[in-house]
Amino acid sequence: xxxxxxxxxxxxxxxxxxxxxxxxxxxxxxxxxxxxxxxxxxxxxxxxxxxxxxxxxxxxxxxxxxxxxxxxxxxxxxxxxxxxxxxxxxxxxxxxxxxxxxxxxxxxxxxxxxxxxxxxxxxxxxxxxxxxxxxxxxxxxxxxxxxxxxxxxxxxxxxxxxxxxxxxxxxxxxxxxxxxxxxxxxxxxxxxxxxxxxxxxxxxxxxxxxxxxxxxxxxxxxxxxxxxxxxxxxxxxxxxxxxxxxxxxxxxxxxxxxxxxxxxxxxxxxxxxxxxxxxxxxxxxxxxxxxxxxxxxxxxxxxxxxxxxxxxxxxxxxxxxxxxxxxxxxxxxxxxxxxxxxxxxxxxxxxxxxxxxxxxxxxxxxxxxxxxxxxxxxxxxxxxxxxxxxxxxxxxxxxxxxxxxxxxxxxxxxxxxxxxxxxxxxxxxxxxxxxxxxxxxxxxxxxxxxxxxxx
Amino acid sequence: xxxxxxxxxxxxxxxxxxxxxxxxxxxxxxxxxxxxxxxxxxxxxxxxxxxxxxxxxxxxxxxxxxxxxxxxxxxxxxxxxxxxxxxxxxxxxxxxxxxxxxxxxxxxxxxxxxxxxxxxxxxxxxxxxxxxxxxxxxxxxxxxxxxxxxxxxxxxxxxxxxxxxxxxxxxxxxxxxxxxxxxxxxxxxxxxxxxxxxxxxxxxxxxxxxxxxxxxxxxxxxxxxxxxxxxxxxxxxxxxxxxxxxxxxxxxxxxxxxxxxxxxxxxxxxxxxxxxxxxxxxxxxxxxxx
Numbered sequence: 001x002x003x004x005x006x007x008x009x010x011x012x013x014x015x016x017x018x019x020x021x022x023x024x025x026x027x028x029x030x031x032x033x034x035x036x037x038x039x040x041x042x043x044x045x046x047x048x049x050x051x052x053x054x055x056x057x058x059x060x061x062x063x064x065x066x067x068x069x070x071x072x073x074x075x076x077x078x079x080x081x082x083x084x085x086x087x088x089x090x091x092x093x094x095x096x097x098x099x100x101x102x103x104x105x106x107x108x109x110x111x112x113x114x115x116x117x118x119x120x121x122x123x124x125x126x127x128x129x130x131x132x133x134x135x136x137x138x139x140x141x142x143x144x145x146x147x148x149x150x151x152x153x154x155x156x157x158x159x160x161x162x163x164x165x166x167x168x169x170x171x172x173x174x175x176x177x178x179x180x181x182x183x184x185x186x187x188x189x190x191x192x193x194x195x196x197x198x199x200x201x202x203x204x205x206x207x208x209x210x211x212x213x214x215x216x217x218x219x220x221x222x223x224x225x226x227x228x229x230x231x232x233x234x235x236x237x238x239x240x241x242x243x244x245x246x247x248x249x250x251x252x253x254x255x256x257x258x259x260x261x262x263x264x265x266x267x268x269x270x271x272x273x274x275x276x277x278x279x280x281x282x283x284x285x286x287x288x289x290x291x292x293x294x295x296x297x298x299x300x301x302x303x304x305x306x307x308x309x310x311x312x313x314x315x316x317x318x319x320x321x322x323x324x325x326x327x328x329x330x331x332x333x334x335x336x337x338x339x340x341x342x343x344x345x346x347x348x349x350x351x352x353x354x355x356x357x358x359x360x361x362x363x364x365x366x367x368x369x370x371x372x373x374x375x376x377x378x379x380x381x382x383x384x385x386x387x388x389x390x391x392x393x394x395x396x397x398x399x400x401x402x403x404x405x406x407x408x409x410x411x412x413x414x415x416x417x418x419x420x421x422x423x424x425x426x427x428x429x430x431x432x433x434x435x436x437x438x439x440x441x442x443x444x445x446x447x448x449x450x451x452x453x454x455x
Numbered sequence: 456x457x458x459x460x461x462x463x464x465x466x467x468x469x470x471x472x473x474x475x476x477x478x479x480x481x482x483x484x485x486x487x488x489x490x491x492x493x494x495x496x497x498x499x500x501x502x503x504x505x506x507x508x509x510x511x512x513x514x515x516x517x518x519x520x521x522x523x524x525x526x527x528x529x530x531x532x533x534x535x536x537x538x539x540x541x542x543x544x545x546x547x548x549x550x551x552x553x554x555x556x557x558x559x560x561x562x563x564x565x566x567x568x569x570x571x572x573x574x575x576x577x578x579x580x581x582x583x584x585x586x587x588x589x590x591x592x593x594x595x596x597x598x599x600x601x602x603x604x605x606x607x608x609x610x611x612x613x614x615x616x617x618x619x620x621x622x623x624x625x626x627x628x629x630x631x632x633x634x635x636x637x638x639x640x641x642x643x644x645x646x647x648x649x650x651x652x653x654x655x656x657x658x659x660x661x662x663x664x665x666x667x668x669x670x671x672x673x674x675x676x677x678x679x680x681x682x683x684x685x686x687x688x689x690x691x692x693x694x695x696x697x698x699x700x701x702x703x704x705x706x707x708x709x710x711x712x713x714x715x716x717x718x719x720x721x722x723x724x725x726x727x728x729x730x731x732x733x734x735x736x737x738x739x740x741x742x743x744x745x
Contacts, residue, residue, distance in 0.1 A: 154578060155548065159577065160578075173548045175550065178500075178549060178551070179548055180550075181550075182552075183550070
């Protein structure tokens with residue numbers, strides 16, 4: 001006889017989401033739904049009628065963790081619709097910005113993921129805020145890496161959160177030679193730290209993968225060897241930066257993409273029949289409460305070739321490097337392995353940057369209403385923005401953000417895991433929920449209808 | 456501590472010890488020498504100064520990271536240079552960590568306010584290393600200054616080598632040695648209206664304030680106000696960039712500074728009082744101090 005348990009809200013990630021889990025008598029998940037309950041942002045509707053300069057700035061406000069990804073994706077979607085080619089130096093600056101964002105975001109994820117993990121060789125969980133070694137020096141290293149990422153983002157982007165220096169057609173200002181030297185120094189400082197951090201974290205995650213049990217709700221919960229495995233495919237557009245419809249060989253295909261309503265992919269109304277007061281923080285939802293994932297999910301369900309897919313660090317490595325480690329641990333390790341490239345790419349780009357070069361395109365056409373898309377490989381996966389610009393005004397704008405892709409995929413990855421460890425699987429996706437919330441359309445009977453997207 | 460001069464640790468009669476700087480400096484060349492020394496000593500890694508603009512005597516803020524750039528910005532410009540507009544950019548595309556900034560009393564107030572409430576200025580407050588304030592009675596919009604020079608002084612502004620305000624007169628000097636002067640009374644109508652609500656004459660909130668008033672020609676009065684200002688000034692004197700002497704017995708001395716400060720502040724307080732009754736429809740004009 002299966003029971004239903006609800007963890008609401010889920011913690012230690014950005015945004016507001018919950019888990020509704022159908023479990024068997026042993027507490028193993030038979031069917032899990034992870035859904036966003038963040039209220040709709042409405043950015044896509046706000047964008048209509050605004051100028052192409054305004055929309056990327058508005059789009060970046062959807063979230064404060066990866067505003068750089070949203071700014072770049074939205075800016076490039078405008079450029080793709082209008083057919084703007086940006087100068088090389090502007091492109092290099094965007095790569096530096098991208099790498100800086102990834103460095104800071106992955107470091108932030110480490111802080112969020114560590115409390116689930118054990119210090120290798122012990123049975124004590126890691127408290128990243130503990131003043132004791134070796135944890136204190138790890139926390140310091142994480143903060144130094146974040147400081148470096150954010151400072152470089154500030155220099156190149158004008159602002160680490162919501163970069164102001166990016167613009168349609170390139171970048172407003174090039175940086176000075178002194179700023180270039182500073183970025184170089186900071187990146188060189190980050191290099192050994194990133195390597196140490198990567199090795200430490202991989203060791204910690206591998207150790208968790210080898211453990212038989214984890215302590216949850218005051219009891220030992222068996223860790224299955226296939227924690228977080230799923231059968232869905234991967235989608236990624238570039239190992240580092242992204243792709244757009246202006247590319248000679250675009251790596252994303254809008255005709256393979258379809259967005260449907262959560263009605264088809266989530267559970268119907270369920271009554272909560274299992275509760276556990278010992279679950280952090282404050283216990284799970286009380287028994288007797290109703291949950292209705294179909295109606296409560298605030299996201300659309302994007303499909304690629306008719307199936308949910310995974311995006312993110314593992315997807316990038318699976319597609320471009322044949323990485324084949326599955327499960328929650330595999331995903332976490334893939335993320336750690338991206339540390340080094342974000343620093344190397346930063347150094348390479350700053351090396352190639354000409355500080356006296358022009359950073360704005362000579363010609364900026366005002367758009368003829370044709371559709372353009374740009375994908376940015378945000379820390380959490382492909383962030384695809386689509387736009388139609390006509391005579392300088394945005395006619396239509398859509399954001400397909402990483403965690404929207406991951407919601408239904410991760411829901412499938414929950415099957416087979418003990419419900420107490422469901423959040424460990426969710427956190428492996430480094431979810432960033434607020435931008436994943438999508439505009440929904442209701443018909444006369446207040447029923448959700450699928451959005452008609454690409455005409 | 457004085458009601459009109461604010462808090463200060465020490466006051467000196469000082470001038471630059473460097474001939475290059477003094478050559479084109481307004482008086483003692485204190486701002487240029489202080490920044491030049493601070494750049495050399497690593498106290499700052501760049502300074503926001505009023506650089507030459509597109510038109511003569513129309514200053515434009517610039518970030519000087521070398522002594523050559525500093526020298527290009529020597530001398531007083533009597534039109535406003537919005538130096539605060541670069542304070543954020545200095546920490547961004549210029550990549551500075553320790554910023555020096557020079558400004559009029561109102562601009563130094565803006566610096567301190569920005570440090571207190573850094574709205575839109577993330578990671579800027581802790582990077583301001585040295586704020587030098589200049590004595591300021593009032594300022595002129597560029598069109599006003601242009602008219603004073605071209606019409607009242609009957610001098611082509613392109614030919615002017617130096618402008619000066621002192622001893623109740625506004626004086627312009629030209630390349631050919633000619634000079635023209637007009638009484639300050641004539642210039643009053645060209646002042647910026649906002650200057651008439653200002654209650655600060657000697658940049659009370661700066662690390663170091665300086666100006667020509669109170670000391671003989673070729674010297675400047677320097678008021679050292681903060682710990683950072685005291686340390687930087689002392690080091691600049693010890694390193695031989697600046698010659699500083701006691702103000703004791705200097706004529707006209709601090710009494711004149713205080714007298715002018717009192718004139719400005721009392722007049723402006725009276726004007727603020729007047730604004731309460733100046734508005735139309737029985738509505739007072741807004742007080743900038745609430």
